[in-house]
Amino acid sequence: MEVSTKGIILAVTIFITIGLATFAIFFYGKAATGAKVATNEYSAIETELTEQPYLVYEDTNVSGSQVVNAIKKFEGRNIGIKVTTGKGANDWYINDASSIDSLTTASGVKANMYNESSTSYINPNGNFTAKILRDKNNSIRAIEFTQK
Structure with missing residues (x-):
């Protein structure tokens, strides 16, 4: 048992x-x-x-002063900002993202943003459309501002 x-x-x-x-x-x-x-x-x-x-800049309309503020705000970050003015300038600030997958040194001269006689002058009262640019990994690499 x-x-x-x-x-x-x-x-x-x-x-x-x-x-x-x-x-x-x-x-x-x-x-x-x-x-x-x-x-x-x-x-x-x-x-x-x-x-x-x-x-906040995704497909929006902004003023020129907001464009200048964006350039100041993102200084030192890993992003490019392209500004196309009504006078025909196409300048990159902070970083150049022409080749979206690799950022290089920007060519835009910040002093010219304030110089009314320069083609790079960003009119604080001007109207710009903003667009986000992404790389092949879908990361935001640049913001493009185009004056209307």
């Missing part, structure tokens, strides 16, 4: 162990899927927050 009781206890113990292991594996798979979804959502939120300062 003692041998059969020990055998039953051993069998029950094995079934309980297998059941617990199956239960743990099942919930680990569910938790891993949930963690992946949460990580992807977090990455999307992080990207959106990083791009937020630039997105």
Whole structure:
């Protein structure tokens, strides 16, 4: 009798162990899927927050003073700002993003933005359309302002 009781206890113990292991594996798979979804959502939120300062210029109309403020605001950041004035200038400020996938040194002279006799003059009362430029990785690389 003692041998059969020990055998039953051993069998029950094995079934309980297998059941617990199956239960743990099942919930680990569910938790891993949930963690992946949460990580992807977090990455999307992080990207959106990083791009937020630039997105206010997405397909909007702004004044020349807002263009100048954008150039000042984004100084030192990894972005290019292109300004096409009504006088025909096409200047890059901060960085040149002509080749959208690689930024180079900008050629725009900031002093000319304020010089009314320069083609690069940004009229504070002028109307500009703004457009966001993205690279092949869908990262914002530049803002383009074109005077109407």
